[in-house]
Amino acid sequence: MKVLGINGSHRAGKGTAALLQAALDAAAEAGAETELVELSRLNIGFCIGCNKCLMQTSCTLSDDMEGLYEKMRGADAILLASPDYFGTVSARTKNFMDRTRPFHMVENVLKGKIGAGLTTAGLNNCGAEGTLALIDQWLATHEMLAVHARPEGPVLAPGAIATGFAGLDEAGRPVWRSVKGDAIGFAIARQLGTDVVALGERLGR
Numbered sequence: 027m028k029v030l031g032i033n034g035s036h037r038a039g040k041g042t043a044a045l046l047q048a049a050l051d052a053a054a055e056a057g058a059e060t061e062l063v064e065l066s067r068l069n070i071g072f073c074i075g076c077n078k079c080l081m082q083t084s085c086t087l088s089d090d091m092e093g094l095y096e097k098m099r100g101a102d103a104i105l106l107a108s109p110d111y112f113g114t115v116s117a118r119t120k121n122f123m124d125r126t127r128p129f130h131m132v133e134n135v136l137k138g139k140i141g142a143g144l145t146t147a148g149l150n151n152c153g154a155e156g157t158l159a160l161i162d163q164w165l166a167t168h169e170m171l172a173v174h175a176r177p178e179g180p181v182l183a184p185g186a187i188a189t190g191f192a193g194l195d196e197a198g199r200p201v202w203r204s205v206k207g208d209a210i211g212f213a214i215a216r217q218l219g220t221d222v223v224a225l226g227e228r229l230g231r
């Protein structure tokens with residue numbers, strides 16, 4: 027089973043990448059072949075709205091999306107990660123979503139593939155759930171099978187969200203940490219990787 031992780035952060039290898047990697051590591055431990063793609067390392071132009079994809083399952087632009095289309099076709103599961111920017115995905119992630127329109131208008135190329143979203147944010151309760159909801163909507167549009175992970179035991183959080191907020195100091199100022207310090211977010215990300223592979227096995231992939 028192939029699990030493709032796509033990171034829509036502008037900062038390769040930083041917080042969002044770490045959260046995505048945690049999910050991919052758990053998927054690999056469960057037996058999957060994994061790959062993490064950093065969108066920021068690729069040359070992917072803006073969708074120009076030419077609407078050619080109303081008639082064809084390919085894009086008129088010629089750039090690094092071509093290779094990514096092939097990776098997505100070959101993947102059994104796609105994990106899409108984005109930082110929370112103003113309560114939604116980063117512009118880089120949104121443009122990636124737009125560029126997947128050729129996989130949707132003539133036929134749903136990604137239909138039946140497994141999918142999941144992950145996000146990182148600066149603050150708690152400041153838009154991360156909206157970011158995950160947008161990724162869920164993208165998965166639903168492509169008729170993908172969305173996995174929402176929940177580790178055993180008490181409910182910890184609504185999804186794979188890691189934040190850099192570590193509370194307030196005595197003066198009431200926020201204390202920041204690396205998102206890697208968010209034990210709950212990373213536990214859910216790992217569970218997500220495990221659950222994605224478990225679903226794949228149930229589906230015979």
Ligand SMILES: Cc1cc2nc3c(=O)[nH]c(=O)nc-3n(C[C@H](O)[C@H](O)[C@H](O)COP(=O)(O)O)c2cc1C
Nearest residue numbers: 035040041042109110111112113146147148149152
């Ligand atoms: C333009 C911009 C907008 C942001 N908007 C939010 C926001 O609405 N809520 C929030 O909690 N964090 C927000 N953040 C913080 C990022 O979500 C957070 O730093 C994230 O972990 C960065 O991921 P990265 O390490 O992959 O770059 C914003 C950051 C930037 C640069």
